[in-house]
Amino acid sequence: AAGGTLVVFYSRSGNTRAAAKIVQESLGGDIFELKTVRPYPADYRETTEVARKEQKENARPALQTKQAPKLSRYDSVILASPCWWGTFPMAFMTFFEANDLAGKKVAVLMTHGGSGLGRSEEDLAKYCPKAKLLKGLAIYGGDVNNAEEDIEEWLRDIGVK
Numbered sequence: 001a002a003g004g005t006l007v008v009f010y011s012r013s014g015n016t017r018a019a020a021k022i023v024q025e026s027l028g029g030d031i032f033e034l035k036t037v038r039p040y041p042a043d044y045r046e047t048t049e050v051a052r053k054e055q056k057e058n059a060r061p062a063l064q065t066k067q068a069p070k071l072s073r074y075d076s077v078i079l080a081s082p083c084w085w086g087t088f089p090m091a092f093m094t095f096f097e098a099n100d101l102a103g104k105k106v107a108v109l110m111t112h113g114g115s116g117l118g119r120s121e122e123d124l125a126k127y128c129p130k131a132k133l134l135k136g137l138a139i140y141g142g143d144v145n146n147a148e149e150d151i152e153e154w155l156r157d158i159g160v161k
């Protein structure tokens, strides 16, 4: 039977990984990391340029594994992502097209440098129109290691805990 929550995350520099781990440890479910086949440059500025181009071109960066294992067994999915140019990195769009989130409860946990959730929820609604969107949480990137209480409160608030 379906139940439980899957945490799907992407992280380039570790902030979102830390936040995703807090969620997973709190809920006790599984975690699935999106890894791009082609790594982004080590340099931050260069990465922002590559990412901007990918967004502009509506690219679908290839993922090492694009299907989340046993997705059908989960009834909710937390999407933990850095904010890249106002929304998810395009690797999430690759993920959304390869995984059917219809009927599942989904929520965004976005780490950011000032943009908050940006356009992520609108984009999620567009790419996964049949998912049931729950309220998202934005965490400033530098605050992830002090975010445990906020994350716990949010998980209870949206009813996955």
Ligand SMILES: Cc1cc2nc3c(=O)[nH]c(=O)nc-3n(C[C@H](O)[C@H](O)[C@H](O)COP(=O)(O)O)c2cc1C
Pocket: 010, 011, 012, 013, 014, 015, 016, 017, 044, 047, 048, 049, 051, 052, 081, 082, 083, 084, 085, 086, 087, 111, 112, 113, 114, 115, 116, 140, 141, 142
């Ligand atoms: C390519 C790129 C684009 C970014 N664009 C934004 C942005 O539009 N708004 C924002 O608030 N932060 C932006 N940031 C900052 C990241 O969202 C922030 O540092 C995040 O916590 C990084 O997560 P990570 O350590 O899991 O990779 C950007 C960072 C990168 C690398």
